[in-house]
Amino acid sequence: MRFVFDELYDISDDEDISSLSTTEPSPDEYTFVNEKEVDIPRLKLPRQHRRQLSGSSEELDAETDQLLRQLDLRAKLPTVKSIPTVVPGSSGQSSERILENSAPPSSFVSKTASAGSVTLYDSNDILSALTDSLVSKMNQLDIDNSAxxxxxxTxxxxxxxxxxxxxxEVRKQQExxxxxxxxxEDxxxxxxxxxxxxxEAERKLKEDREQQEQLSRNEQEKAFVEEHARRGKAVTDFKAIEKTFWHYKDKILQIKKEIVEPVKKMDVDTRNLISRHKRKINPKFGQLTNSNQQLQTIQTELFxxxxxxKSNQLAYLWVLNFIAKALVHQSETEVRVKPESALPLAxxxxxxxxxxxxxxxxxxxxWVKKCPFVxxxxxxxxxxxxxxxxxxxRxxxxxxxxxxSYDERMGGMVTLFAVITRLPLPVELIHQQQHPLPISHSWRLLAxxxxxxxxxxxxxHFVVLGSWWDAAALQFHQAYSKQAQKLLQLVGDNLTSAVAEQKYVGAARLRILMEEWQTSGIKGFPEMID
Incomplete structure (x- = not known):
């Protein structure tokens, strides 16, 4: 039995619709498997007509018979134990091979002709068996697939x-x-x-206390300034200034006589101790930076x-005298080049x-020995x-x-002096002692x-005034207000105008500083950092 797969459907995709016959296929020629389905093409199989058995049947030639024997039809069709495989016999004899371990069903009763004929089965029975097998297989596949x-x-x-x-769990852990x-963090x-x-409360309390103390100090300073301004030149007693000058000149001789020379005659152990202290103290002043922390470290070491x-009064005074010399020397060397370095030194x-x-x-x-301008x-x-x-x-x-060179040295030393005068005392010491060099010393210098x-x-003189202006004019103005304005105007304008014919470079710079103050305010040294 042979049929073409294209014949299973009413219309092929590749066929021309116009060329097909519109007549309904004859039930005698085809069997319709899905006759009742309306949504899909009907499946039709060609009907197998019974051959009239005759006394003589066609026999296959030996080559064809050999090829058929070699075919494994079970590999081409679904495995159905109930379907027998029929192989036509050769040389007038029939040969029938039944699937292993199976017997033909009762519906497949062979109809055998005489010797030399071919064993035939009804095509309807075969079709029904194939259909049942396919349906069973599909059902089993559907069950397996569903499972x-x-x-x-699952x-x-x-x-x-x-x-x-x-x-x-991760979310809860993260939460x-x-x-x-x-x-x-909260x-x-x-x-x-x-x-x-x-x-903030401590700072505010401290600021309030400082403000009150500053106001009290300013009142005292204002009284001093107003008294000096009222009396004018009469307050500048140049003989008293000269007397002070010679007092400090004599003090230098006294230091040499009462401190320096006697130390040379002290015992070796004491002199060695002093020498060691000198070597340790001397580099400290050059180690100062713009850092308050570094300042505190050096200050603690010097203390x-x-x-x-202190146990030896002579050694104690000798060390203090050495520190005084070192401070002045540092001001006339380093401060002359970098004026803002005067702040940590001061x-x-x-x-x-x-x-x-x-x-x-x-x-x-x-100071007076090297710079009497102070x-x-x-x-x-x-x-x-x-x-x-x-x-x-010399x-x-x-x-x-x-x-x-002389002017630069004088400017450096006056800068250090001016910064010291405008520095406030530590808050905890305001009520305990007076400022050793208060800002009134700056007023005296200018006046x-x-x-x-x-x-x-x-x-x-004008170089010194310019150096002082850079170092302390801002705080001087804050301390004396209107009286400070009068004195600054006096030295910046009147005094420079009085020497205009001499064309002093220092006077020209001082006048520029005054004009900057009038236009953009007074500028001071940058504050130190923590």
Whole structure:
């Protein structure tokens, strides 16, 4: 039996519709498997007509018979144990091969002709068996497929539930961690806020106390300034200034006689101790930076070194005298090049004078010896003695130093002096002791130079005034307000105008500083950092 697969359907996709016959296929020619279906093409199979058995049947030639015997039809069709495989016999004999371990069903009763004929089965029976086999196979496949689908769904559902469970655990853990971190951050913020409020309250209390103390101090300073301004030139007693100058000059001789020389005669152990202290103290001043922390470290170290000598009064004064010399030397070397470096040096000097009151007299003697401008002293420099009194130095060839070098040194030393005068005392010490060099010393410096005779004024005076202006004019103005404005205007305008014909460079710069103050305000040194 043979049929073409295309014949199973009414219309092929590749066929031309117009070329097909529209007549309904004859039931005698085809069998319709899905006759009642309306949505899909009907499946038709060609009907197998019974052959009239005759006494003689066609026999296959030997080659065809051999090929048929070699075919494995079970591999081509679904396995159905109930379907027999029929192989036509050769040489007038029939041969019938039945599937292993199976017997033909009762519906497949063979109709055998005489010897040499072919065993035939009804095509309807074969079709029915094939249909039943296919349906059974499809049903089994559907059952197996459904079972597999259900198994996959079950496994997928379990995996999804497991994934959700793990995600839920991770989410809860993350929430716990987040909650704990949030609580810790909130606690930290509360602590910081409490600390900030406490510090703010302490700072405000400190500022209020400082403000009250500053107001009291300003009232005293204002009374002093107003009295000096009222009396005018009469308050500048140049004879008293000269007397002060010679007092400090004599102090230098006294230091040499009563401190320096006797130390040379002390025992070896004491001299070695002093020498070791000198070597440790000397580099400290060069180690100062713009850091308050570094300043505190150096200050503590110096306090320790000086305190070690207090048991020996002579060694103690010798160390303080050495510190005074080192401070002045640092101001005329480093500060002359970098004026803002005077701020940490001035803070250290003020702390040392507060802790060791004897240092003030020693330091002022060193200052007046090298820079008498700090007390407003001026003398004629036309003579050798005059130049020596005003702090001029001789070079290695015994010639006086250049004027530029002299002016720079004077400016550096006045800068340190001015910064010290405008620094406030530590809050805890305001009620315990007086400032060793209060800002009234700056007022005296300006007023005495402003009242100096015009024939004694040189470029150095205006260089000194410019250096002072950079170092302390801002705080001076804050302290004395309107009275400060009058004095600043006096030295910046009137005094510079009085020497306009001399064309002093220092006077020109001082006038520029005054004009900047009138246009954009007074500028000061940058504050130190923590």
């Amino acid at each position: 597999q689908v259900q198994a996959v769904r 496994a997928k559902k379990k995996a999804e539930e497991e994934r959700r469970r793990k995600e839920e 716990e961690v987040t909650k704990r971190k949030r609580e810790e 606690a930290k913020k509360r602590r910081l806020e409490e600390q900030r409020k406490r510090q 320790g070194l000086v305190d070690q000598t 803070k250290l000097a003020l702390a040392l004078m507060i802790r060791y009151p004897e240092l003030k007299e020693l330091l002022m003697a060193r 007390i407003g002293y001026t003398c004629n420099i036309d003579t050798e003695q005059g130049r020596s009194n005003m702090g001029w130095k 070079n290695s060839d015994e010639k006086w130093e250049e004027g530029t 005495r130079i402003a009242n100096t005779s015009r024939n004694l004024l040189t470029n150095s």
